[in-house]
Amino acid sequence: CMIHTINNNSYYITDSLNSIMEKLSDNFYRSHQSCIINLSNIKELELGNNMVIFKNGDMTDMITGSSKKEIKKYIGVS
Numbered sequence: 001c002m003i004h005t006i007n008n009n010s011y012y013i014t015d016s017l018n019s020i021m022e023k024l025s026d027n028f029y030r031s032h033q034s035c036i037i038n039l040s041n042i043k044e045l046e047l048g049n050n051m052v053i054f055k056n057g058d059m060t061d062m063i064t065g066s067s068k069k070e071i072k073k074y075i076g077v078s
Contacts, residue, residue, distance in 0.1 A: 001013050001014070001015060001016075001017060001020065004058060006038075006041060006054075006055065006056050007056075008056065017030065017033075017034070017036060020036060021036060024036070027039045027040045029067065029070065029071070029074070030067070031052070031060070031062060031063040031064065031067040031071065032062035032063055032064055032067065034062060035060060035062035035063075037052060037054075037060065037063075037071075038054075039071065039074045039075070041054045041055050041056070042054060042055070042071065042074075042075055043055045045068070045071055045072060045075060045077055047068070047072075047077075049061065050063055050068060052071065
């Protein structure tokens with residue numbers, strides 16, 4: 001696994017995503033089988049592109065249809 005931080009640092013770890021999720025607070029969300037995102041760092045959700053844009057400028061399109069609905073609820077997009 002690779003962890004990206006808001007300070008643009010990256011860390012490689014050998015834990016599974018399930019193991020990592022057990023240790024994280026409620027503002028982290030598993031948006032895809034291969035991705036965990038920090039909901040409090042989302043700047044924007046581009047619905048047409050299924051793209052999450054973070055406050056530091058990073059982006060990911062690793063979101064499923066069901067996770068997009070949950071992310072929309074969290075950030076207050078209808």
